[in-house]
Amino acid sequence: MRNFNSTIRKYFTAAAMICCMVQVSGQGDSSLLGNEPEIVEKVQNAFKTTKVINLQSTEVTDAGVLDFKINHRFGALNTGANNAFGLDQAFIRIGFEYGAIPNLMLGIGRTSVDKTLDGYFKYRIMHQTSDNKKPFSLLLFGDVNSRRIKFPFLVSQSQRLAYCAQLILGRKFSESFSLELAPSYVHYNLAPFGVSNDQYALGIGLRQKITNRLSVNLEYIPLLGANGAYKNSLSLGCDIETGGHVFQLHLTNSNGMVEPQFIGRNDNTWQSGSIRFGFNISRVFTLVDPSRFPNNSY
């Protein structure tokens, strides 16, 4: 009986001690909330707008939002003082982008370079998440251009067309630094004699924030496989955000503003001074209440 008693006593003491410990740990926990489940988010604001400079960024216009784009490129600096170092000359693109559904944006525009009309889409296949289960964003971009300029010879409608397909792989590494790679394929239905109709390239774009509303952007688009006498596009600029506008100011050796122009048909180099000052203005308008899109990406 005595043995039995002491066994029971031991059990109870143990049980009581466990209870005490549980309570102590309950009180010792400085947070009433305990361990909150981590909220997994889609990583936002890798870039300020849908463009790095010329190159498409990993951003997609949000569903129901219209982005009005004005892109402007002056003439080359090396055209001399008589041309006000390029300021006398101007190329302009006016375009609209619209977020049709979450992760899909559609765009149209017209560029004064070769009087080019363009239509494109950008679709986000994968969105980087805060828990790094999706460590980067992956997007598909497709673009069709039609040069409406009068050619000195007869061309068919089909010969006016050029296409670009691009995969964009980007990661926001930190609050201030984002990097993307954009393997690109451009096809020209009409190419100069002796030049292939196809061009491959690798777009590289990065942004480094200086302040919350100011960043420095750099992009370089090396051509893969030498093709004619065309040069790699290199641009350096900054993004300035003011409310609903983003101003992108830059120096670039490309005067084209759509992919088939600035990727595979760029004649200018930085070394020769044929760089130009340019700017992009982006102004967004919310057309549709975002609650209409329950799967909104932000």
Added chain:
Amino acid sequence: MKKIILSLAFVGLISTAFKAGSVYKTSAGEIKFFSHTNMEDIDATNNLVAAALSSDKGAVEFSVNVNSFKFKKALMQKHFQENYMESGKYPKATFKGTILENAKLDYAKDGTYAVKVKGTFTMHGVAKDITIPGKIIIAGAKATLQNTGKDFRVKLKDYGIKVPAQNAANVSEDINITVNCALIKK
């Protein structure tokens, strides 16, 4: 045998102590805020607020994930996160405090009690001691903490959040915060 009874009594005592300190919790509380200027009204809602209340001492805690605030405009939400709250650096806003009138509250009885909650509110990395008037509604196993936006105002300046001059017409310096969190007894 005496010792067994003693031990049993001890265990019983501990379990009643547990009961006295019930914890109410939620991870889906609602917090809204509102900014009014002549140019623009801005409001946003967060439905993923974590909150806890311990009835014995009236301790309350809130943890608010900044990026979970939803706006009517995507760009507003992005600016809120990136430019104002800097949620990359300060992902959470928290409040830790106590219900001043807790001793007068009877959690076993349904009713609505006007209370004041005093504690530390941390937002944008800045901690401030504040007192928020509101009410607690007890209904069975549910305790709802509520206030009206008029009672809970914060000044952005106090929390180191700067509104640039060009946006001052659109973003108010005073923000009204409305809390509505239904906590369930665990």
